[in-house]
Amino acid sequence: MSYLLHVLIMISIYSILALSLNMLVGYTGLLSLCQGAFYGIGAYACTLLVMKAGLGFVPALLLAMAMTALFSLIISVPSLRLKGDYFVLASLGFQIIAFSLLYNWVDLTGGPFGISGIPRPSVFGLHIDTLEAYLIFSGVIALVSALLIYTIASSPFGRLLKAIREDEVAAMALGKDIVRVKIVLFAIAAAFAAVSGGLLAGYLRFIDPTSFTLSESVFILSIIIIGGTGNILGPLVGTVLMIFLPEILRFVDIPDAIAANVRQIIYGALIIFIVRYRPRGLLGEYRLQ
Numbered sequence: 001m002s003y004l005l006h007v008l009i010m011i012s013i014y015s016i017l018a019l020s021l022n023m024l025v026g027y028t029g030l031l032s033l034c035q036g037a038f039y040g041i042g043a044y045a046c047t048l049l050v051m052k053a054g055l056g057f058v059p060a061l062l063l064a065m066a067m068t069a070l071f072s073l074i075i076s077v078p079s080l081r082l083k084g085d086y087f088v089l090a091s092l093g094f095q096i097i098a099f100s101l102l103y104n105w106v107d108l109t110g111g112p113f114g115i116s117g118i119p120r121p122s123v124f125g126l127h128i129d130t131l132e133a134y135l136i137f138s139g140v141i142a143l144v145s146a147l148l149i150y151t152i153a154s155s156p157f158g159r160l161l162k163a164i165r166e167d168e169v170a171a172m173a174l175g176k177d178i179v180r181v182k183i184v185l186f187a188i189a190a191a192f193a194a195v196s197g198g199l200l201a202g203y204l205r206f207i208d209p210t211s212f213t214l215s216e217s218v219f220i221l222s223i224i225i226i227g228g229t230g231n232i233l234g235p236l237v238g239t240v241l242m243i244f245l246p247e248i249l250r251f252v253d254i255p256d257a258i259a260a261n262v263r264q265i266i267y268g269a270l271i272i273f274i275v276r277y278r279p280r281g282l283l284g285e286y287r288l289q
């Protein structure tokens with residue numbers, strides 16, 4: 001039972017990450033490879049605010065969201081005037097820089113040793129100290145996040161994002177400030193990624209930079225490629241599939257020495273199959289260019 005609860009908690013955490021990246025990729029057509037960096041910045045910011053500043057989990061998480069949104073300006077302001085492959089490379093560079101800072105700023109982040117002993121969240125005097133409670137807690141936050149993202153996507157701002165995705169020149173001709181809109185969107189996506197980071201830190205009670213590498217950003221991107229982009233349902237289905245798939249493979253008789261590599265091969269093969277035969281993903285509305 002504990003094993004199943006763990007898997008469901010991770011689905012809650014990754015669903016927020018997938019939905020946040022989908023705002024960039026699916027609604028605006030911005031292929032970003034740095035969502036893992038925002039995930040890590042949020043996790044460390046929330047943890048340090050709780051452990052060093054003595055804040056409660058909720059105010060620490062809200063401040064971490066704001067701080068991560070501010071960090072997003074480092075990549076969005078200089079890079080969102082770029083297009084296509086150039087923007088992808090810029091986001092890749094930010095991901096590498098963020099990981100290097102988390103790994104080498106030992107005095108602040110603990111470097112490769114990470115931060116341990118992170119307290120479990122406490123909300124309105126209620127301590128979230130059991131797996132069942134944490135599943136409810138993370139599930140509620142994931143549901144609220146999904147509703148907020150759905151509200152944004154359904155608003156005039158969301159329709160503008162789709163207009164930019166379909167024809168950026170036409171949107172500019174209508175007098176829309178495309179760069180400003182993208183900067184705001186990037187900050188929103190980064191803030192939601194920080195929510196996942198705070199939840200992960202509170203759940204595992206330990207974080208280190210290896211949880212927020214380029215591979216993590218690629219994994220989050222894989223979720224929405226497989227599930228589909230441009231709507232809410234696709235990323236959620238992709239999250240369930242990509243989290244459950246390696247857990248199912250644990251019950252297959254694969255030698256431990258090659259199990260991790262076999263799972264990576266299966267991930268890659270699944271992505272190739274989806275891109276070739278289902279370019280919109282399983283339930284997506286937008287086809288990646």
